[in-house]
Amino acid sequence: MPFFRFESLTEKEKSKLVKGTVIPRPIAWITTITTETTETTEITEVTDDTINLAPFSFFNAVTSTVLSVSIQRRQKVPVGEVAPLTSDYYKDTALNLLTTGEGVVHIPSQRQLEVMDHSSEVLGRDASEVRQLGLELEKSGVIKTPGLKDSLVRFETTLMNQIPITDPTGDFILSDLFLLRIQAVSIDPSIYDEKKGYVIAEALDPVARLGGPNYATITEVKDYKREF
Numbered sequence: 001m002p003f004f005r006f007e008s009l010t011e012k013e014k015s016k017l018v019k020g021t022v023i024p025r026p027i028a029w030i031t032t033i034t035t036e037t038t039e040t041t042e043i044t045e046v047t048d049d050t051i052n053l054a055p056f057s058f059f060n061a062v063t064s065t066v067l068s069v070s071i072q073r074r075q076k077v078p079v080g081e082v083a084p085l086t087s088d089y090y091k092d093t094a095l096n097l098l099t100t101g102e103g104v105v106h107i108p109s110q111r112q113l114e115v116m117d118h119s120s121e122v123l124g125r126d127a128s129e130v131r132q133l134g135l136e137l138e139k140s141g142v143i144k145t146p147g148l149k150d151s152l153v154r155f156e157t158t159l160m161n162q163i164p165i166t167d168p169t170g171d172f173i174l175s176d177l178f179l180l181r182i183q184a185v186s187i188d189p190s191i192y193d194e195k196k197g198y199v200i201a202e203a204l205d206p207v208a209r210l211g212g213p214n215y216a217t218i219t220e221v222k223d224y225k226r227e228f
Helices: 011-021 092-100 110-118 129-133
Strands: 028-033 051-056 059-061 066-078 102-106 153-166 172-187 207-209 215-217
Touching (some): 051 066, 051 129, 066 153, 092 102
Antiparallel strands (some): 059 066, 066 172, 207 215
16 A cells, blocks of 8 residues: 655645545635725625625534635745734635635536636726626525525634644744634525524535546435444
């Protein structure tokens, strides 16, 4: 069996091994508000042009009320130094979460795969993926950030914590783990069994990330009776 010490691997080699084995990974498709300045957390007018949209596959649930999303920094920062709140250091989603303290996490379905993939294109901070892709927004019930109208699941979240993730030496911060507190969720009736209170996985038809350029979908749900 091949054996690898991570200290002897390149970042690309590590990434290929982890992304190819920790599968399938759910995808957080996140809308956030881009403010004119990062010096204030006050959200004023919200329009299609101020909404950022991007997918992230280092994502999962931590508890029934907390979601986690890991977002890589644009450039590493020495431990002990505070990175300026600018797009030189943070991706727009991370910057917006830190600025406004909120965002909407969608669970993308297979029918949204192509548009979701296009939303990962790198745009200028003053450009909106929502506007570029011609998507419609839906007003949230608790937070100011709107969600995608066409999505079957929309989690309205607020920023609970930002945890810097260092490199193996502990000298540099490479990414940030964002813990997002769920404040509300919108579930499309077509995927919800109201009598049982269950979400129907086959109807949601979520898309998940594999290694390389590949994605996965649910093709079969096994009716397995747990013993413990």
